[in-house]
Amino acid sequence: MRVVVADDSLLTRAGVAYLLKQSGYTVAAEVDDAGTLLAAVRAEEPDLVVVDIRMPPTHTDEGLVAAERIRADHPRVGVLVLSQYVEPAYAMRLLRDHPERVGYLLKERVFDQAILVDALRRLADGETVIDPTIVSRLLGRQRAKDPLAALTAREREVLALLAEGLSNKAIAARLTITERTVEAHVAQIFGKLGLLDDPSSHRRVLAVLAFIRSGG
Amino acid sequence: MRVTPLAVPLTAVGYGFATVAVLADVDPETRYPVAVTVMTALFLFAAGAVSRRGAAYAGGLCWLAPIWIAGGPSWARSAAMVAVPFLLPAAAHLTLRRPPIAAYTITALLAVGRTLVYDPFYDPDCWRLCDNILPAFPNQAAAEWLSTSWAAFAVVFGVAATTRAIQDHRRMTPVARRVRGLPLPPGAVATATFACYGTALLLGPAERPDNPLYLAIFFAQAAALCCLAAAVIWTTVAGWLRRAAVGRLADDLGSASLQAALGRVTGDPSLTVAYWLPSYGRYVDSRGAEVPAEPEQGQAVTSIVREGQPVALIAHDPGSRELTERIGPAARLAIDNERLRAEVLAQxxxxxxxxTRVVAAGDDARRRLERDLHDGAQQRLLAVAFELRLAGDPAVDTVLQALGELRELAHGIFPVILEETGIEGALWSLADRAPFPVEISELPGVRFPPAVERAVYLIADHLAKAATGPLNLRVEAREDVLTLEATGAVPRLPGHLGDRAGALSGRVTATADHIRVEIPLAGATM
Known part of the structure; x- marks a missing residue:
């Protein structure tokens, strides 16, 4: 697997590259701004891109813009956006137009080799990756009327994993239950919350995030 | 209304002649032209009376002159022979502002000269003024030569005056056209008919009253002169009324601004009033906003000066200069009032x-602080966490916790999400972090000026964090006003947040369980 790493901070760039090499990935290019990143993606045709959300010149959302460009122009390339912001709005913006093969993780999390490798593998499989901190922030919000109260404890667990972007198969493995049971849980959750999206589509992550953000 | 005393007896004389003309035993075929002529003369008399222009009397007399042949004495008919040719310069005089002195002089020389040498007895074509008590040196050839010269002069001067009138009219601004442009079109037609008359005399058949060519020229001339007289009267009376309105300005002002009132009475919508503020060394409008001292292209400026000090500048259409010059004394009090008000508003x-600058400077400082934290301390802690994790040191968890706390601190200093996604994303993010339930019932998905977004966010942030129970937030943009409404366990709003709204001309109204912040969107740039 070939990966391009983009971050203006040398530490993150070198750290992520180091971990990737340790895990058997090939680092095709290391760049420090969005323009060079897009050029590197065109030249190297990598399988995956790891990009910092905040890069020169404006230090705002260059990483997100670049991710959207890459997803639009190179649909086969998975993009993992690294950030120091626990902001659901960023994650949802990333999912809005291209809900598959994208991920949003906090920087400190990818320094855990297992998490980084797992995230990249899921992206390569066509899944979505959303940082658990963001999901728990959304699920933990104070609500006057909690629409999630109707869910059982197990269903809440499944909902959290759905929101993190896990597939039914991955959820089954994580909770050590069968995939059929997961499917049943997902159908229950969608029914109880009144979600109309197809529970099997890639859009379900965005639908679940949108619901738990504003449905309470 | 001041009318030249001459006007009354002259008008009376005009009426007398008209009555004689209508009642007298004249040829029925000429009665109609005679009546039109009398009306024209009366109009010109009236115009002369109201405008106090000698040319109008001269014109009126000229047009009455031919009527005298119905029964007037010999001396009058002889005088008319001198007077009639003066009608052309008189019409030009009424139309154009500068009197055509040369035309009067040439006309005088030709008319008097011809009268001195003309003896109707030797003129086979005489049909009108066939009577002359003045021929001192009868000479038929010289008389004919002078007649031809007058006809040629009528063509040349008629064409010149018509062209001038058309050019003047075209060059006038709309305001000037309204103020004094009305007599120009009928004046141009009138002088053009003289050119036609001269051409007919030079090239056409001998003049006879029953000749359709001369009849047509006569009617056209009479109609144009009637219109000219009406236009002169109208322009003069309207001018009086406008001047009177300017004079009464201070009484009529009421609640309207001086600029609006002046624009109305002068009929000049482009008129602007700028007040000089000596303490600021600049000109401002009535709302206190600075305006340039130089007028716009095509505008004239009237300066109001008192005791050597500039007081106000009135920029206006060049056509309304005569009126704006009367403004100073008329609106002295109004100008002083508005100037004081403008000064307060400027302050x-x-x-x-x-x-606004203080608030903006504070925001910039917070933005920089957030950036420094993000790029400095947070990066360094990340590096430490990375090293510790590689080394398998359990202290990594403490560092990660510190990193999380630092992140929340940075978010509190300046929420980057607000800058990137606007109020919508930032308020949801706020609800995620709030200690009590914060419901958001309405949020605009569009962006607003950054200063407005920051003010709304910071106020909402304080409300969410200081609330003592559940809160409902609503943000709505309507008619250029952004409104934030909070109901529920609403805390008190500290002064510096009220200042933020105030710096944007906003308004905060609060009751025990409700707070409403309104911020106008127009003009908020920061």
Whole structure:
């Protein structure tokens, strides 16, 4: 697997590259701004891109813009956006137009080799990756009327994993239950919350995030 | 109304002649032209009476002159022979502002000269003024030569005056056209008919009253002169009324601004009033906003000066100069009032601008601090966490916790999400972090000026964090006003947040369980 790493901070760039090499990935290019990143993606045709959300010149959302460009122009390339912001709005913006093969993780999390490798593998499989901190922030919000109260404890667990972007198969493995049971849980959750999206589509992550953000 | 005393007896004489003309035993075929002629003369008399222009009397007399042949004495008919040719310069005089002195002189020389040498007895074509008590040196050839010269002069001068009138009219601004442009079109037609008459005399058949060519020229001339007289009267009376309105300006002002009132009475919508503020060394409008001292292209400026000090500048259409020059004395009190008010408003605007700058400087400092934290301390802690994790040191969890706390601190200092996604994303993010339930019932998905977004966010942030129970937030943009409404366990709003709204000309209204912040969107740039 070939990966391009983009971050203006040398530490993150070198750290992520180091971990990737340790895990058997090939680092095709290391760049420090969005323009060079897009050029590197065109030249190297990598399988995956790891990009910092905040890069020169404006230090705002260059990483997100670049991710959207890459997803639009190179649909086969998975993009993992690294950030120091626990902001659901960023994650949802990333999912809005291209809900598959994208991920949003906090920087400190990818320094855990297992998490980084797992995230990249899921992206390569066509899944979505959303940082658990963001999901728990959304699920933990104070609500006057909690629409999630109707869910059982197990269903809440499944909902959290759905929101993190896990597939039914991955959820089954994580909770050590069968995939059929997961499917049943997902159908229950969608029914109880009144979600109309197809529970099997890639859009379900965005639908679940949108619901738990504003449905309470 | 001041009317030249001459006007009354002259008008009376005009009526007398008209009555004689209508009642007298004249040829029925000429009665109609005679009546039109009398009306024209009366109009010109009236115009002369109201405008006090000698040319109008001269014109009126000229047109009455031919009527005298119905029964007037010999001396009058002889005098008419001198007077009639003066009608052309008189019409040109009424139309154009500068009197055509040369035309009067040439006309005088030709008319008097011809009268001195003309003896109707030797003229086979005489049909009108066939009577002359003045021929001192009868000479038929010289008389004919002078007649031809007059006809040629009528063509040349008629064409010149018509062209001038058309050019003047075309060059006038709309305001000037309204103020004094009305007599120009009928004047141009009238002088053009003289050119036609001269051409007919030079090239056409001998003049006879029953000749259709001369009859047509006569009617056209009579109609144009009637219109000219009416236009002169109208222009003069309208001018009086406008001047009177300017004079009464201070009484009529009411609640309207001086600029609006002046624009109305002068009929010049482009008129602007700028007040000089000596303490600021600049001109401002009535709302206190600075305006340039130089007028716009095509505008004239009237300066109001008192005791050597400039007081106000009135920029206006060049066509309304005569009126604006009367403004100074008429609106002295109004100008002083508005100037004082403008000065106070200018001071308020300055204060508001400085408050806005203070707020903006504070925001910039917070933005920088957030950036420094993100790029400095947070990066360094990340590095430490990375090293510790590689080394398998359990202290990594403490560092990660510190990193999380630092992140929340940075978010509190300046929420980057607000800058990137606007109020919508930032308020949801706020609800995620709030200690009590914060419901958001309405949020605009569009962006607003950054200063407005920051003010709304910071106020909402305080409300969410200081609330003592559940809160409902609503943000709505309507008619250029952004409204934030909070209901529920609403805390008190500290002064510096009220200042933020105030710096944007906003308004905060609060009750025990409700707070409403309104911020106008127009003009908020920061």
């Amino acid at each position: 308020i605007a300055d204060l508001r601008a400085s408050r």
